[in-house]
Amino acid sequence: MIWSISWKNIWRNKVRSSVVIMAVALGLTAGIFSSAFFSGMMNQRVKQVISNEISSIQIHDTNFRETTELEYYIPEASLISEKIKSLDNIAGVSNRIIIYSMISSAETASGVKITGIDPEMEKTVTGISTKIIDGKYFEGVSRNPIVIGKKLAEKLKVKVRSKIVITVQDVDKNITGGAFRIAGIYESSNTGFDEMNVFVRVSDLAGLTGLPEDAAHEIAILVDDNDVAMIKSIEIGKIWPELEVMNWKELSPEMSYMTEAMGLYNYIFIIIILFALLFGIINTMLMVVLERRKEIGMLLAIGMSRMKVFVMIMVETVQLSFTGGVLGIILGGLISKYFEVHAIDLSRWAEGYSQLGYDTMVYTSIKHEQYMIIALMVVVTGIIAAIYPAYKALKYDPAEALRIE
Amino acid sequence: MSIIKISNLTKVYDGSANEIVAVNNLNLEFEKGEFAAIVGPSGSGKTTLLNMIGGLDRPTSGEVNIDGQDIWRLSSRKLTDFRLKNIGFVFQSYNLIPVLTAGENTEFIMQLQGKPRNERSRRIKELLEAVGIADREKSRPNKLSGGQQQRVAVARALASKPTFILADEPTANLDSKSTETLLEIMELLNKTEDVTFIFSTHDARVVKKARRVITLVDGKVESDVSK
Numbered sequence: 001m002i003w004s005i006s007w008k009n010i011w012r013n014k015v016r017s018s019v020v021i022m023a024v025a026l027g028l029t030a031g032i033f034s035s036a037f038f039s040g041m042m043n044q045r046v047k048q049v050i051s052n053e054i055s056s057i058q059i060h061d062t063n064f065r066e067t068t069e070l071e072y073y074i075p076e077a078s079l080i081s082e083k084i085k086s087l088d089n090i091a092g093v094s095n096r097i098i099i100y101s102m103i104s105s106a107e108t109a110s111g112v113k114i115t116g117i118d119p120e121m122e123k124t125v126t127g128i129s130t131k132i133i134d135g136k137y138f139e140g141v142s143r144n145p146i147v148i149g150k151k152l153a154e155k156l157k158v159k160v161r162s163k164i165v166i167t168v169q170d171v172d173k174n175i176t177g178g179a180f181r182i183a184g185i186y187e188s189s190n191t192g193f194d195e196m197n198v199f200v201r202v203s204d205l206a207g208l209t210g211l212p213e214d215a216a217h218e219i220a221i222l223v224d225d226n227d228v229a230m231i232k233s234i235e236i237g238k239i240w241p242e243l244e245v246m247n248w249k250e251l252s253p254e255m256s257y258m259t260e261a262m263g264l265y266n267y268i269f270i271i272i273i274l275f276a277l278l279f280g281i282i283n284t285m286l287m288v289v290l291e292r293r294k295e296i297g298m299l300l301a302i303g304m305s306r307m308k309v310f311v312m313i314m315v316e317t318v319q320l321s322f323t324g325g326v327l328g329i330i331l332g333g334l335i336s337k338y339f340e341v342h343a344i345d346l347s348r349w350a351e352g353y354s355q356l357g358y359d360t361m362v363y364t365s366i367k368h369e370q371y372m373i374i375a376l377m378v379v380v381t382g383i384i385a386a387i388y389p390a391y392k393a394l395k396y397d398p399a400e401a402l403r404i405e
Numbered sequence: 406m407s408i409i410k411i412s413n414l415t416k417v418y419d420g421s422a423n424e425i426v427a428v429n430n431l432n433l434e435f436e437k438g439e440f441a442a443i444v445g446p447s448g449s450g451k452t453t454l455l456n457m458i459g460g461l462d463r464p465t466s467g468e469v470n471i472d473g474q475d476i477w478r479l480s481s482r483k484l485t486d487f488r489l490k491n492i493g494f495v496f497q498s499y500n501l502i503p504v505l506t507a508g509e510n511t512e513f514i515m516q517l518q519g520k521p522r523n524e525r526s527r528r529i530k531e532l533l534e535a536v537g538i539a540d541r542e543k544s545r546p547n548k549l550s551g552g553q554q555q556r557v558a559v560a561r562a563l564a565s566k567p568t569f570i571l572a573d574e575p576t577a578n579l580d581s582k583s584t585e586t587l588l589e590i591m592e593l594l595n596k597t598e599d600v601t602f603i604f605s606t607h608d609a610r611v612v613k614k615a616r617r618v619i620t621l622v623d624g625k626v627e628s629d630v631s632k
Contacts, residue, residue: 001516008504298500301461303489303565304517305482399461402496403452 002308006316009288010323017320020284024324024378025331027273032332032374035266036364037344042262043365045358046226046248046255051127052188054251055094055220056229057236062244064217068100070171070209074243077216081121083239084221089232091224092124095216097205101168103148103198105156112152112198114166116205125222128186128199135160135184144204145183149194153185160185166200171210178208189359270374274381277321281382285317285389296393297401310390317386318379325378329371339364407434408568408601409458414467416453416624427453429624430467435569435603440595442604442615450624451605452573458603459492459571460484472568489517493562493600495572499554501546507533507557508542514565532560535597536590552583559591569601576608588614 010017050056059080064072074080081093097116102109119138123129128147129137138145146164148156158164160182167177180200188194206213221236223229229247237245249256289296299309343361416428428450435441443451456462458469460476468475471491479487501510508529515525533539536556538549546554555575562570572591576584592614595602604611612618620628 001513005502005504005513012504295500295502298494298496299502300485301459301488302494302514302517302561303485303492305485308517399456402461402500 002312002315003319006312007319009292009312009316010320013288016284016287020281020320021324021327023280024277024321025327027277028270028325028328028374028378029332029335031270031273032329032366032371033335033339033364034269035370036332036336036339036366037362038262038266039367039370040340040365041358041362042259044363046259048189048359049252049255050226050248051125051222052131052190053126053193054248055125056223056226057221057233057245057247058251059219059221059236059240060217060244060246062242065244068098070099070169070211073097073211073215073217074219075212076214077219078214080240081216081219084219084236087232087235089223089225089228090221092121092222094118094121094125094220095202096122096218096220097202097209097211097215098217099168099205099209101166103152103156103164103166105158105162105164107157108155110152110155110195113196114168114205115197115199116202117199118202119199122199125220128188131186131188132184133187135182137184138201139183141181141183144178144180145201146180147184147186147199148182149191149197150185150187151191151195152198153182155195158182166198166208168205168209170208176208178204180204266370267373267377270377274377277324278381278385281317281321281385282388284320285313285386286392288316289313289389289393293396293401294404296396297398297404300396300398301402306394310394313390313393314383314386317389318382321378321382321385322375325375325382328378329375333366333371336364336366406437408437408472409433409435409603410468410470411454411458412468412470414454414457414469415465416450416457416462417465427624428457428464431624431626433619433626433629435601437568437601438595438599439601439603439617440592440615441602441617441619442606442612443619443621444606444612445621445627447607449621451621453624454621455571455573455603455605459494460488489514489565491568493565493567493570495555495558495562495570495575497574497577499546499551499558499578501554501557501561503546506543506545507538507549507553507560510546510557511560511564514561518565528564529560532563533557535563535594536560537586550583552579552586555579555583555587556590559587559594563594563598563600566598567600569603572602572604574606574608575604576606576611581610584608584610 061072061074077095081095084090084093094117099114101114103112133150137147156164162182163179165177165179167175170176203213223232233245233247296309340363343363346360346362411431411433414428414431418425418427443454445451453462457464464477469477476484476487505513511529511532512525515528533542536559538553538556541549541553576587579587588611591602594600617631619626
């Protein structure tokens with residue numbers, strides 16, 4: 001009875017109710033879309049970091065990350081990587097030799113991170129092979145091929161097939177060097193990464209440094225679902241307790257923090273919108289209660305309990321807010337869905353975004369549970385907005401209210 | 406046997422120097438099945454008296470005993486429940502719920518009482534037929550004339566099967582024909598439903614129909630005539 005009468009009451013003043021409903025709907029549409037936009041941007045960044053830079057899980061010798069010394073490698077890494085491949089949810093594994101050193105062209109030199117990889121194994125973990133913009137991924141150069149980033153190529157003033165020299169320290173701590181020829185130039189969305197990272201074949205780097213070919217400073221693992229990375233890292237850590245096993249959140253805590261913070265900011269943004277709408281709803285419902293003073297007096301007179309009158313106003317306010325909320329969620333959801341497949345082009349500001357490591361083509365992303373939480377927030381807003389007007393109605397004296405002409 | 410017994414009832418508005426004594430130490434009794442009119446000039450205390458009998462306006466002093474119970478000793482919650490079960494109200498300006506149809510307005514009070522759906526449907530039909538607007542069950546108040554709206558208000562007042570109905574100037578906004586029809590309906594229901602009707606009125610036609618006429622002046626009973 002109360003639900004039905006409250007719903008009918010909303011439509012007494014169609015224009016006024018529609019204005020409130022549209023205000024809630026448009027506010028939430030904006031809130032949901034902006035949440036989806038920033039979540040999408042963040043998710044893409046996380047995916048890029050995982051697929052291009054750090055992968056889901058990394059295994060190192062316990063001293064390597066701190067010292068980056070050549071000697072702290074994992075011996076017989078292929079045995080470990082083979083075993084990892086047989087575990088569930090593993091999409092790919094790659095053994096890497098990592099050396100921080102100098103690279104020089106005929107023009108200039110630069111400090112870089114040199115990663116020795118098995119090009120085929122690496123394909124299963126990172127997307128570098130798909131980001132080649134010039135030359136080929138370890139093809140076309142038979143001896144000592146190297147793949148470098150576009151930004152570094154510009155800095156060194158080199159192009160495909162140019163010769164560059166890598167200077168490293170070998171296992172006996174002697175300085176040694178090797179000439180490499182550029183097979184391919186890649187470009188990721190992170191110019192900082194492109195400037196810092198070069199890839200060579202693990203056999204070439206092992207040969208140059210004197211490391212055993214089956215050695216690896218890092219075993220990079222990609223899991224098929226990022227949400228299971230944490231569980232998998234624990235599982236792998238139990239198998240090789242003598243090694244350091246870390247998931248992407250531990251490897252890149254700033255990324256993990258940013259993801260969590262972004263989720264929080266999105267909700268704060270929606271709370272601010274709802275807070276502003278709250279006062280609009282309270283104002284409308286106060287007008288409603290004042291206008292219907294005589295009728296509320298009549299309801300109290302004929303025997304409707306004050307509690308039922310209170311609930312009636314509460315329900316009416318929640319229905320009003322929730323109608324706007326549902327419309328906003330549908331509208332915001334549809335817009336977000338559209339931009340999930342049609343990217344928002346931010347290429348006008350491409351330089352700035354690239355430097356920060358963000359893609360300039362943003363695909364929105366919003367989880368279903370976010371809709372549920374937002375719907376719940378709307379209901380809570382409706383309830384809060386209803387309390388004062390409903391309390392006012394509760395305080396009416398029926399005899400006095402009935403005297404109003 | 407009296408169903409309403411009013412003893413030494415007084416209502417004073419505003420306790421300051423300009424206090425108004427609306428009802429002054431009034432004593433009255435109403436029997437079951439009465440069709441009584443309370444008349445008097447404006448400000449004589451008719452509506453205040455009706456409101457105090459109906460449990461809406463708290464008296465300054467005195468008692469309103471209904472079926473042996475002083476209603477003003479009841480808690481606010483119990484008094485509301487008492488009104489719901491025992492008193493029907495008909496107001497001057499109809500006071501129907503505009504978003505509900507004639508049938509729904511009649512049903513509303515039965516829903517508050519928690520009556521089952523079957524009983525409600527049967528009673529709606531019965532009452533709307535009794536007040537002569539069975540064909541307007543699905544009409545909302547804004548589609549009904551003043552007379553028709555007041556008939557719905559009478560049906561609503563009767564729906565809860567009250568002990569008595571208090572009607573405050575029920576014909577004040579009606580034309581002669583509607584007034585005539587409404588009075589005939591109320592008189593008939595007074596007999597068939599065995600419900601006590603107490604009116605406050607200025608209307609001579611109501612006075613003519615009433616079987617008892619109580620005249621108030623300055624909050625006191627000036628005359629109490631049974632026909």
